Amino acid sequence: MKYENLDSLKAFKELKEEKKPCLKELLSAKRIKESSIKLGGGLKYVYAAEPVDERIIDTLQKLSEEAHLIEKYRALLGGEVMNTGENRLVLHHLTRGNVLSSKIEKDGEDKEEFYKGELSKTKDFSEKVRSGEIKGSTGKCFKSVCQIGIGGSDLGPRALSIALKGWAEANKIEIIKPYFISNVDPDDAAKVLEELDLETTLFVLVSKSGTTQETLTNRDLVLDKLKKSPIKGFDASKHMVAVTSKTSPLAKDSSMLTSFFIDDYIGGRYSSTSAVGAVIISIAYGFDTFKSLLEGAHEEDVLSNEKDIKKNGAMMDALIGVYLRNVLGYPSTAILPYSEALSRFPAHLQQLDMESNGKHVNRFGEKVEYPTGPVIFGEPGTNGQHSFYQLLHQGTDIIPLQFIGFKKSQQKKDIVTSGSTSQKKLNANLSAQIVAFALGKDDENPNKEFDGERPSSLIYGEELDPKALGALLSHFENKVMFQGFLWNLNSFDQEGVQLGKVLAKKVLSGSEGDEVLKAFADLLIEEK
Amino acid sequence: MKYENLDSLKAFKELKEEKKPCLKELLSAKRIKESSIKLGGGLKYVYAAEPVDERIIDTLQKLSEEAHLIEKYRALLGGEVMNTGENRLVLHHLTRGNVLSSKIEKDGEDKEEFYKGELSKTKDFSEKVRSGEIKGSTGKCFKSVCQIGIGGSDLGPRALSIALKGWAEANKIEIIKPYFISNVDPDDAAKVLEELDLETTLFVLVSKSGTTQETLTNRDLVLDKLKKSPIKGFDASKHMVAVTSKTSPLAKDSSMLTSFFIDDYIGGRYSSTSAVGAVIISIAYGFDTFKSLLEGAHEEDVLSNEKDIKKNGAMMDALIGVYLRNVLGYPSTAILPYSEALSRFPAHLQQLDMESNGKHVNRFGEKVEYPTGPVIFGEPGTNGQHSFYQLLHQGTDIIPLQFIGFKKSQQKKDIVTSGSTSQKKLNANLSAQIVAFALGKDDENPNKEFDGERPSSLIYGEELDPKALGALLSHFENKVMFQGFLWNLNSFDQEGVQLGKVLAKKVLSGSEGDEVLKAFADLLIEEK
16 A cells, blocks of 8 residues: 555546635535535535535545555554554554554554453443542542643543533533643642532542653642641542553552553544543543443444445545645534534634644654645634635635534423524524525625625534534544544644654753843743 | 735845854843843843844844834834724723823823723722622622633633733732633633522623624623522522723623723733723733733833833844744744743643734735744643643744743742752753753764754843733733734734634535535534
8 A cells, every 4th residue: 555645646637627616616415414424423525615516526546545544544554553653553543443453553452452441440430439439638529620731631621520510510511520630830730629628529630651740749739738638637649640651650640549541552632542642531521421422432433444435524624625725625514503502612622633633744754745734723613704704705715614513412402482492593593594694795895895705514413412512522533543644744742742842841941041031031931 | 014925125136045043042141131121120131042143133124114113113102003004003002001191182181091091990890899889689798700701802811811810829918719701612701600609700701892602602691590590589680890992883782791992002912001901801810910011011011112222122123033934944943931820831832823924915905925834832831841842842844932921939839849840840840941942962863963953032020010921921922013014914814713703604504505504514513
């Protein structure tokens, strides 16, 4: 199997030469009904408002074959070293099930068994916490769980926690309230700690390497507060567990109640379905909730193994994204969930996408001559409509859009006003926006004219439940993976974050010999 | 005074022909010390890491003069109809003081007196709520205040509320906890209402027109819950005030405890310093806190009236932004506050900037031939470092960056670990990032190579207090205003949000005659 740059693929050259279809001509009720692909968790992906006609879709299919997308996905699933830069396998799919049913042996163990084992530990532990069998040091049941982690140990689990809250409430699931501390800014920890009753809080410390500066610093801040607790009999070591790798310094830390393990084959931004997400979500909302999430993700992983792009939503999404980026030249993409529960999902996708594919060298370390990962941003609708949509509709650049919506609200605490429910108003707005962006509107006054031709996709489902959420998560993970294959990147390392770390250390040790660094540090760091 | 398109200005043509300076050659300790402009509220704006040398700065100065930036600012301050499309004055500066000391008479009243009067009403009311003189209907003091509003009635006040919390706590100011409901998604209201004790909550309903669909819908949801309250003697009309215009249907609504007024000359995204922000912030954190914020904003407004761009941070920032956008061709800008308290400030700036300048016609309704407002996105550092910074460092596009930082944390709940405080680590990271982006790093392995030449600015101060926050807000408002002048836009209307509203109404009345609209609505809206 060959790894080639996008611009050396025949189908890509063809794609560039195809006539560019016009959305206003393409879009019809018939097309909307027919341009839909089943995803996992009961979701559907609709590409009716994307500027791709049958001819282009055929070429995208050819592109997928020439780029060996499915073969590369299967190689990844099968345990090849896909993260070449770091010489690592890429096994996050295995945390939610085995798509190929091939055994992956590595480091002397069966990796599927390893992940299953950690999941089973999580089940056991979370059930004991929730039942009150495991208590805080003063004999009280835990009422809050607080994750300390940053980046992949924060954004994904946090987005999922927020997304599940309304569903859990509506389904009368007892909630152990989830909190997160991530930023090294001490005001972050201060803000969260103030809300917590330490006697009834369990902390989950998450760092794969066990060396993340922010996370260890926040652990120390928390431990300092725990140890200073005036409460009689309070014992900090009964209030913290770790999620880390077996080889990390944290793994042997006796000040922890217990530890859950991940390994080097789960990248931070892909770790939500590993122990990194499992521990806090199972404690907060129950293990069954997390298990449903895994099922939804696995369903989507299985569907992503389909060669026909009209049956593979993640691959179609990836290919259309590359068409928008590399043929039409659009530099950014907005993620627009019409669901308040998904308020932090765009921030997770921002990391997932921009950290995976924001690269300018291919997997062999050669500079590529085409744009790769776009800027990703987004906020929930309808809020965004009253904010940045002005630019999306009438700005000088075209921004491709990814809408997400659900027929039902999570909580169903809704009433009819002015003839419709809030949920109906929400989705009336969503439908309206897709059409407004695609078709625009003529007007004699150019200031009230809408050019249209703004492409968008839609992912929709009945309701945002754990299974749908898992499938949504996996959909975007797999989309990003396929795009990495198309751009011929290693989507699984992040060398771009290293330089800042090195220079920050240099500042902390006095910036010696670096006048520019010292001059900036002098502006910002107080003399003592 | 002439209103001309950017590309017809002589200085702009010169600018495009100037040699493009290289950051690696420009940046020095000396330059860092010298490239700093005093802003209001004790802040400074540093442009040392922007790719502009003295020759370009001279041309930017000429550009500012040829585009009559100061004259246009003074015309706006003086009450000219700067929002031409809607035939309105633009008077948000007047809510925090009079920069020119000229009297603005309009609609038969002195506008300065009008804004002062509303502020004085806010002072009186908020003090009575805080002292307990004004109580809920069952005789309990208010402990929470919840704003119902969307867009400009939400993002700015919400960002400011979050930003002030840590400062207020550290300064032992009693807090009446602020909450916000904005999205028409019923799960938004459900989530917030669940946290509120209705007996001790005061709602602030904010809609200038009094007709905003989301806001009226959420009011109805809240009133429904209030009216169904089983508490004896509970009276919903004692729990809601309005912020609206005198001519709106809400102004005469007898179900309100009282009303505070704004007018058509305060655009939503510029309304944080009007009653839209004043009422909730004065109730939550005390009137003096809000007054300090106004003072900071006014200081920056005064400094923005300086002709020398080396003494006018907002204007310099605007001009450099146009250089980055229209000469260097960069399509987006990241806002990166190294302050957890500013976690939602980027979302406010996203609206402020993208809704103001995301336009493709000039103030005369003619299409412009150059890019206008960029995509704005951002998250707090150091969180972003573990997320999308990979793309910022090593992606194929260059994204200009705007850093914000403070020497001191708000809460000062900080300890020394591994030789430094959290705050020092935070700012070591910030200094390191500026240098890493500008200078990059060579490496034999191209995957570990950083090209550098990523431009950034820095706004910094001692501490994020109300005055600094006000100045920061005004800085960006004035930057966006100056950029609008440069692009020859009307930055004060938002015609681009209208089409979606019209089509959403059409969906709610059955999408008759619009098959495409109906087909999308059918996917998303449940049959009843």
